[in-house]
Amino acid sequence: MKSFATAPLSATSLSTASSDRALLASVQSISFGVHIVSLVFGLAGLLVVLPNAEFIAALPDIGQTAFRWSMAGGGAVYMISGTIAIALYAYRQLGLWHTLSFAIPALTVSISAELLGTSTGFPFGQYHYLSGLGYKIAGLVPFTIPLSWFYLGFSAYIVAYQGLKTITNGWRVDLGAIIFGSVLLTAWDFVLDPAMSQTTMPFWAWDQFGAFFGMPYQNFAGWFGTGFVYMAIASLLWRAKPQPWNELPLSLPLSIYLANFIFATVISIDGGIYPPVLLGLLLGVLPVVWLHRLATR
Numbered sequence: 001m002k003s004f005a006t007a008p009l010s011a012t013s014l015s016t017a018s019s020d021r022a023l024l025a026s027v028q029s030i031s032f033g034v035h036i037v038s039l040v041f042g043l044a045g046l047l048v049v050l051p052n053a054e055f056i057a058a059l060p061d062i063g064q065t066a067f068r069w070s071m072a073g074g075g076a077v078y079m080i081s082g083t084i085a086i087a088l089y090a091y092r093q094l095g096l097w098h099t100l101s102f103a104i105p106a107l108t109v110s111i112s113a114e115l116l117g118t119s120t121g122f123p124f125g126q127y128h129y130l131s132g133l134g135y136k137i138a139g140l141v142p143f144t145i146p147l148s149w150f151y152l153g154f155s156a157y158i159v160a161y162q163g164l165k166t167i168t169n170g171w172r173v174d175l176g177a178i179i180f181g182s183v184l185l186t187a188w189d190f191v192l193d194p195a196m197s198q199t200t201m202p203f204w205a206w207d208q209f210g211a212f213f214g215m216p217y218q219n220f221a222g223w224f225g226t227g228f229v230y231m232a233i234a235s236l237l238w239r240a241k242p243q244p245w246n247e248l249p250l251s252l253p254l255s256i257y258l259a260n261f262i263f264a265t266v267i268s269i270d271g272g273i274y275p276p277v278l279l280g281l282l283l284g285v286l287p288v289v290w291l292h293r294l295a296t297r
Contacts, residue, residue: 024088031085032252038078039263046199047270075203076134079144079151082256086151089252090158094243101237102157103150109230110149113222114141123222125215126208133203149226152188152260155253156288157181157231162248163291174235180287182227187284188261189223190276195267213273247295254292261285 090099117124118140133142160180164173194213196203210216261284265277 021092024092028085028088028092028252031081031088032255034081035078035085035256036259038081039259042075042078043263043266046201046267050201075132076142076144079133079147082151082260083147085252086154086256090154093248094245097241098238098243101241102154102234105230105233105237106150106153107146109233110153110226111137111141111146113226114145117222121208123225124219125206125210125222127197127204127206127215127219129204130202132201149185149230151256153181153185153227153231155257156184156188156227157234158248158253159250159257159288159291159295160184162250162295164294166294166297174239178228178231178235180291181231182224184257184284184288185227186220186223187280187282187287188257188264189220190283191261191264191268191280193219194273194276195264195271198271198273199267213276250292250295254288257288258285 113123116122118128129142134144136142157177161177164176193215197206206215208216268277
C-alpha cells in the first residue's frame with residue numbers, strides 16, 4: 001500500500017520540478033531579451049533621438065512622456081534585466097551556493113569601492129554620477145552600478161574559468177580565471193568610460209582631468225583591483241564547497257559580455273573615440289572569444 005501511495009507523489013514532484021526549471025529558463029530568456037532590446041533602444045535614444053531636438057518636439061504628448069520615462073529609467077532597466085538573466089543562469093547551472101558566493105562579494109566589494117571612489121577619489125579618481133541610472137545609494141552611487149559589476153564580472157569569470165580548465169588544472173585555473181576575468185572587465189571599461197561620460201546624455205562626469213580621454217589611468221587600476229578582489233573572494237568560497245561541473249553552456253555569458261561591449265563601442269565610434277575601442281578589442285573581445293573556443297572545442 002505504501003509503495004502505491006508514494007508513486008503518484010514522486011511523479012508529481014518530478015513534474016513540478018521540471019515545470020519550475022522550465023519557468024526559470026523562460027524568465028532567463030525573457031530577461032536576456034529585455035537586456036538586448038534595452039541596449040538597442042538606449043543606442044537609438046543617445047545617438048539618434050537626443051541629438052535631434054526637432055524630432056522630440058514633434059512627438060505627441062504620449063510620445064514625449066514615454067521618451068522622458070525611457071531617458072530616466074532606461075539605463076536601470078538594461079542593468080536589472082542583465083542581472084536577472086545572469087543570476088538565473090548561475091543558479092540553474094551552478095546552484096544557489098555558487099551563485100550567492102559570487103554575487104555577494106561582487107555586490108559588496110563593488111559598492112564599497114564606488115562609495116569610496118565618489119567620496120574620496122580612491123581607487124578610481126575623482127568623479128560623480130549624474131541621473132539616468134536609478135536611485136543613488138547614500139546620494140552618491142546608483143543602485144544599478146554594483147549590479148553591472150556582478151553580471152559583467154560573472155560573465156567574464158565563468159568564460160575564463162571554463163576555458164582555462166581545458167588547458168590547466170588546480171589552483172592555476174582559479175588564479176588564471178581571476179586575472180583573465182579582471183582583465184576582461186577592465187577592457188570593457190576602456191570602451192565604456194569614455195563613451196558614457198562624453199555622450200549626448202552622460203551618466204557620470206569626471207572632476208579630475210586625466211590623460212586617457214579625460215579620465216585618469218588610475219581609474220583602470222581601480223577597475224582591475226576591484227574585480228580582482230571580489231573574484232578572488234568568490235574563488236575561495238567556491239573552493240570551500242567544491243562542486244565539479246564539466247561543460248557549461250556559455251552562450252549567455254559570452255553574449256552578455258559582447259553585447260555590452262558593442263553598446264559602448266558604438267557610442268565611442270559615434271563620438272570619434274577610437275583608441276579605447278582598439279584596446280578593448282585586444283584585451284577584451286579577442287581573449288573572451290579565445291577562451292570561449294577553448295571551453296567549447
